[in-house]
Amino acid sequence: MGEEEKEYPSEIELKEDSKKEVNLSMERSKKNGKTALFVLVLFAMLFSFALGGAACYVYYFSYPGLQFLKRETQGTQKEEINLARVSKKLGELQDLIQKYYLYTENGINAENDIYKGLLNSLLEDDPYAAYYTKEEIDETINQQKGVYQGIGATVSESEEGPKVEFVYPDSPAEKGGLQAGDVILRVDGISVKDLSLTYIVENLVKGVEGSSLEMIVKRNGEELTLRITRGKVVIPAVEYGDPAEMLKDDSLPKGKIGYLSLRGFYMEAVDEFISQYEEKVDGKDEALIIDLRGNPGGDVEAATKLLDYFLPDHLSKPEKKATEESGAIQSKTDREFKAGDTLLLYTEDKNGNGKDWYCEDGHEVDMPIVILVNQNSASASELFSGAMQDYGRAIVVGTQSFGKGIVQTVRSFPDGSAVEFTTHYYFTPAGRNIHKVGITPDIKVEIPEADSNSYVQDRAKDSQLKKAAETLYTNFIHG
The missing domain is CATH 3.90.226.10 (2-enoyl-CoA Hydratase; Chain A, domain 1)
Structure with a gap:
């Protein structure tokens, strides 16, 4: 065996050199593999991080998520309307109405009330916020110019109830006997003491020209019944x-x-x-x-x-x-x-x-x-x-x-x-x-x-x- 070893020293040395080269090559392959694996792992980590970040962004900073984040960070503070959520719920409500509602839906009124509701949500801070239909715009312009269908009197709130402040000359109110200082008690049998002035005017007093209303007022401690015929009222500017x-x-x-x-x-x-x-x-x-x-x-x-x-x-x-x-x-x-x-x-x-x-x-x-x-x-x-x-x-x-x-x-x-x-x-x-x-x-x-x-x-x-x-x-x- 010793001779054999000596016999082929050059071959043995060649084999050892070859082994070294092979080992070196294997080591390089291992290193390259480790490098590739490292790069792959690093890429996977970066990808996971990016994907997670994107998910977080979508969750927290997309419109619904942003609202959630605002709620979490601001507690009870106000937030903007979530249109996606509102649209979804409106669709669900409409489906219920179409399937189960006994009567015929008035779509125009429904739309107008949705718009009015949106503006009404501002009333806590802004009492002047409002949505107007075309008809309401025309009526508002006429009222601003002092022309409207009604009785021709101004009223204010008092402890006793709505009090007449002024009756316009030659108005339906004056012709019907209404006077400044009268306290309005009932209109067409409805007690108005606990009603808002806006409701009284819009729903009980205003009306079609030629129609009439019965008004019970208190004057000097006595109750009087007046019949007033509505008409066109023009207030001088x-x-x-x-x-x-x-x-x-x-x-x-x-x-x-x-x-x-x-x-x-x-x-x-x-x-x-x-x-x-x-x-x-x-x-x-x-x-x-x-x-x-x-x-x-x-x-x-x-x-x-x-x-x-x-x-x-x-x-x-x-x-x-x-x-x-x-x-x-x-x-x-x-x-x-x-x-x-x-x-x-x-x-x-x-x-x-x-x-x-x-x-x-x-x-x-x-x-x-x-x-x-x-x-x-x-x-x-x-x-x-x-x-x-x-x-x-x-x-x-x-x-x-x-x-x-x-x-x-x-x-x-x-x-x-x-x-x-x-x-x-x-x-x-x-x-x-x-x-x-x-x-x-x-x-x-x-x-x-x-x-x-x-x-x-x-x-x-x-x-x-x-x-x-x-x-x-x-x-x-x-x-």
């Missing part, structure tokens, strides 16, 4: 008068002070107001009272048109008042305003973006002015009063106004329907937002409780109008 004659006050000079009331801020009303001013006040009277009591507002563009008419084109932006009302919304804007141009108002959305309005018509009214406001003066009427007050161009008399410093945007759809909800805050030229605060009068005057139901029809009891006329006469006309 503007009323003119001479305060001395209206108040029946001989201490005030006649023909010196003009009086104009404005029922609402829409373009036709503002055009009528300007026309009445130019015809009956301009060049004839020495001072003017603008009555915006009970004016609920209207169109921002209409308000700025009237402001543009009264204010000169070039006034410096007034300084912000040092004693701002507590709780007032503060402006977030850092945008520049036009220097030298009269700023009428500006708006801001939730991101601080908005629009500015400026004077540009080249016209102004240069006479002493008093503006009358009360708790029912809102929105555009506050915008007008606030701007005139900021520039010192009018004295505001009355009581704290309603406090609506927000702007609603109306978007129309091709079928004539529309949606409305709040989109902006508005600010007066001095940067005041009066939302839930109101305009504070320069001279505060209350209407006595005893005259609160009759002063509109008997101006001799109108203490606010009297104070306005006396202020103008004493400070600007007398002597």
Whole structure:
């Protein structure tokens, strides 16, 4: 054996070298295999990670998942509507109705109520959010212009029940015997004490022209039964008068002070107001009272048109008042305003973006002015009063106004329907937002409780109008 080993030393060495090469090759193969296995495992891990991440993304950040994540992280905080879930459930409900509902479904009403329900979900924060059908839009426009089918009376809430505040002259209500101060007890046999004013007006009072209703009212402690025939009611947008004659006050000079009331801020009303001013006040009277009591507002563009008419084109932006009302919304804007141009108002959305309005018509009214406001003066009427007050161009008399410093945007759809909800805050030229605060009068005057139901029809009891006329006469006309 030893010889054999010696006999073939070179062969043995060759075999050993071959073994080394084979072993080296095997080692390389093993290493390559390990490398490939490592790469494969690494790839699998990366793939699993990516797949898991994608699954997590889909679960948490797809629309339904995102809502779940929001609920988990925000607890009871509000979340956006889950349209996928809603659509699915609506489909299931529709299937049930089609299969089992005994009567015929009214699809149009169902659709409108779905849209109304969506907007009604905003009412907790936004009482002005609403969805309108085409018919409701037309009716709203007519009501804004003071034209509607009804009886022609305004009512307010009281502890006793709905109280009549004002009965329009020559209206169905006046013809039927209804008077300011009456407390409505029943309409067509239905007690209204615990019903909302909106429900009473929309469902019990309004109706087809020529139809009638039975109204039981309490007047001076007695119950009276009235029969009122509904009809077309047209409320004048503007009323003119001479305060001395209206108040029946001989201490005030006649023909010196003009009086104009404005029922609402829409373009036709503002055009009528300007026309009445130019015809009956301009060049004839020495001072003017603008009555915006009970004016609920209207169109921002209409308000700025009237402001543009009264204010000169070039006034410096007034300084912000040092004693701002507590709780007032503060402006977030850092945008520049036009220097030298009269700023009428500006708006801001939730991101601080908005629009500015400026004077540009080249016209102004240069006479002493008093503006009358009360708790029912809102929105555009506050915008007008606030701007005139900021520039010192009018004295505001009355009581704290309603406090609506927000702007609603109306978007129309091709079928004539529309949606409305709040989109902006508005600010007066001095940067005041009066939302839930109101305009504070320069001279505060209350209407006595005893005259609160009759002063509109008997101006001799109108203490606010009297104070306005006396202020103008004493400070600007007398002597």
